[in-house]
Amino acid sequence: MSETKGLSRQQMADRVALEFQDGWIVNLGVGIPTLCSNTDIGERDIIYHSENGVIGYGPIAPVGEEDLNLVNAGGQNVTLRPGAAVVHHADSFGVIRGGHIDATVMGAYQVSCGGDFANWKLKGQKGGGIGGAMDLAACARRVFIILEHVTRDGSPRLVQRCDLPVTARGVVTLVATNYGLFQPTGDGFLMREIVAGFTVDEVRAATGAPLSIVDDLRAVRMAGA
Amino acid sequence: MTPKSKLFASFGEAVRDVPDGATIAFGGFAMPGVPFNLIRALLEQGAKGLTLVANTTGGAQQPRMPDIGMLVENGQAKKVICAFTAATRPTDVLPFTKYYESGDVEAELVPQGTLAERLRAAGAGIPAFYTPTGVGTELAEGRETRVINGREYLLEYALPLDYAFIRARRADTFGNLLFHRSQRNFNPVMATAARVSIAEVDEEIVPAGSIDPDMVHTPGIYINRLVKVPHPPEGLWPVRRQERRR
Numbered sequence: 424m425s426e427t428k429g430l431s432r433q434q435m436a437d438r439v440a441l442e443f444q445d446g447w448i449v450n451l452g453v454g455i456p457t458l459c460s461n462t463d464i465g466e467r468d469i470i471y472h473s474e475n476g477v478i479g480y481g482p483i484a485p486v487g488e489e490d491l492n493l494v495n496a497g498g499q500n501v502t503l504r505p506g507a508a509v510v511h512h513a514d515s516f517g518v519i520r521g522g523h524i525d526a527t528v529m530g531a532y533q534v535s536c537g538g539d540f541a542n543w544k545l546k547g548q549k550g551g552g553i554g555g556a557m558d559l560a561a562c563a564r565r566v567f568i569i570l571e572h573v574t575r576d577g578s579p580r581l582v583q584r585c586d587l588p589v590t591a592r593g594v595v596t597l598v599a600t601n602y603g604l605f606q607p608t609g610d611g612f613l614m615r616e617i618v619a620g621f622t623v624d625e626v627r628a629a630t631g632a633p634l635s636i637v638d639d640l641r642a643v644r645m646a647g648a
Numbered sequence: 649m650t651p652k653s654k655l656f657a658s659f660g661e662a663v664r665d666v667p668d669g670a671t672i673a674f675g676g677f678a679m680p681g682v683p684f685n686l687i688r689a690l691l692e693q694g695a696k697g698l699t700l701v702a703n704t705t706g707g708a709q710q711p712r713m714p715d716i717g718m719l720v721e722n723g724q725a726k727k728v729i730c731a732f733t734a735a736t737r738p739t740d741v742l743p744f745t746k747y748y749e750s751g752d753v754e755a756e757l758v759p760q761g762t763l764a765e766r767l768r769a770a771g772a773g774i775p776a777f778y779t780p781t782g783v784g785t786e787l788a789e790g791r792e793t794r795v796i797n798g799r800e801y802l803l804e805y806a807l808p809l810d811y812a813f814i815r816a817r818r819a820d821t822f823g824n825l826l827f828h829r830s831q832r833n834f835n836p837v838m839a840t841a842a843r844v845s846i847a848e849v850d851e852e853i854v855p856a857g858s859i860d861p862d863m864v865h866t867p868g869i870y871i872n873r874l875v876k877v878p879h880p881p882e883g884l885w886p887v888r889r890q891e892r893r894r
Contacts, residue, residue: 453736474760475677475833491679491886492817493829498678498709498889509829511836511865512677513768516761520779544786549749550733551757554703557787558761561780592784 429601429618430643435569437462438616438643439528439599442567443469450474450519450559452529453497455569459528460501470506471495472524474555476515479507496555519555520562527563529556531570533585536632538595538607540568541587551588560591572600572629579631581605581612602626604643611635616643654823654874655853659689662846662873666695666811669726673701673767673842674716675814675835678709681827684884685848685877686813687714690724697726701767701809703760703834704732705744710890717744725753729807731760759787764837766807771840771870776805812842815877816866819849822856823871824864832865839870846873850885 430438436458443449443459445467451457460471461482471480473495480495481504489500510518518524531542540560544551560566570580581598598605603626604616611633617626619642627634656662663686666672672690676682691714698719705728706715719725721743728744733755735742747753758766759781769777778801782788792803814835817828825847827835839845853876856868877883 473830475680475830477830489888490829491888492681492831494678494680500888503829509827509832511832512760512764512834513837516764519761520781544734545738548734548738550745550755552732552734552736553757553759553787554731554736555760557759557785558779558781561783588786590785 447525450527454530456528457497476510524563526565527559528567531568536607538593539589541585544588565596566594567597569599572602582631656875659685663689669697670810671699672811673809673838677833679886681831681833683813683815684714699727701729707743708735727754729756767837767841769806770808809842812838812845817850820856823868825866836866844872
């Protein structure tokens with residue numbers, strides 16, 4: 424992960440966190456998405472929900488101040504914000520399936536231009552890691568995906584059709600990569616923002632589906648910038 | 649039966665009657681709420697042909713604490729039912745994987761919310777339910793779906809248990825339980841789904857009536873056995889996870 428071109432993991436998380444609106448209930452998945460809870464969101468009041476039933480957690484706990492019985496979806500010791508509440512697992516997924524999550528942020532192996540994504544099973548793998556991803560994907564009001572634009576061997580992760588088993592179909596609303604910010608449009612991806620240092624042609628060559636560009640293409644905005 | 653009869657002096661005694669072939673669920677999500685001491689006792693007790701229900705098979709983090717993967721390694725499992733049968737990081741290989749790939753153990757992979765709801769349903773007298781989760785995926789292939797109000801749903805069945813092994817912060821002698829923070833997770837729903845629920849408890853077990861009824865998370869009617877977790881090193885407690893390099 425060290426040789427990543429373009430945005431860092433934290434910067435991708437920061438860019439997505441910029442989308443969160445005041446008062447939203449947001450669920451952050453394991454990996455890069457959990458970094459969103461470290462982003463300075465200014466005056467906005469965001470309620471972070473974790474699938475293990477924690478509603479209203481904050482940043483990672485400082486070393487030495489952890490409560491070993493309080494973790495986020497990634498098993499990291501987090502803190503609680505004023506107004507937090509804890510429920511059991513069935514109620515926590517009631518929050519999810521009941522449509523109370525405004526946005527979920529997840530990592531993925533692939534996203535298709537039709538809004539499908541794959542994040543629980545690799546090719547030829549026996550078993551998989553679904554966790555809460557299928558519930559969140561099917562039921563959150565918005566599904567934001569953060570992923571590296573290409574695989575280690577340079578293959579596109581933004582594709583026409585996922586060739587890995589999908590987590591849900593037609594649900595992805597926004598994709599942040601280390602190259603830019605994209606929206607699946609059905610027959611391709613619309614690039615909304617580009618990371619400084621990349622050309623449109625470079626991004627197009629690294630994308631596995633037709634790429635259209637917004638009229639007023641800008642550099643990726645960053646929180647606090 | 650007096651409420652006092654729920655108190656067991658040791659984990660070994662509390663799990664002694666677990667028969668071969670039982671279906672047992674284990675609470676916990678990451679470190680919090682995992683009944684480490686009951687798992688260790690079951691490893692010693694040795695019942696075989698078990699069906700094990702938990703969020704994960706364990707073994708992805710260090711230091712490793714007792715998990716259902718150890719029951720698999722110990723030759724006690726016929727099947728696991730989990731939301732993760734592989735690690736969340738594809739580069740990690742779970743201890744469980746070897747036994748799964750060789751066919752020594754079966755696995756049923758269930759989305760986490762579906763797993764929680766199947767347990768809740770079993771405890772609440774609901775035989776099956778429809779959920780939008782998993783529709784359009786490999787998990788729905790060949791299974792019953794139904795369109796309700798224009799949306800497609802997948803049929804899922806309740807998951808009744810023989811035993812639930814859980815962990816709580818506080819208990820009274822009647823078995824009323826309180827959990828601390830995310831220790832709660834699957835524990836309350838598993839307790840309702842089981843014929844016999846056994847709770848390991850962090851704090852001294854207090855007399856019935858000491859816990860405000862309005863504050864109870866899991867009513868004692870769902871709990872059959874209680875064991876106080878001894879202080880370390882005799883008892884097993886959550887430990888700080890070792891940070892890993894990216």
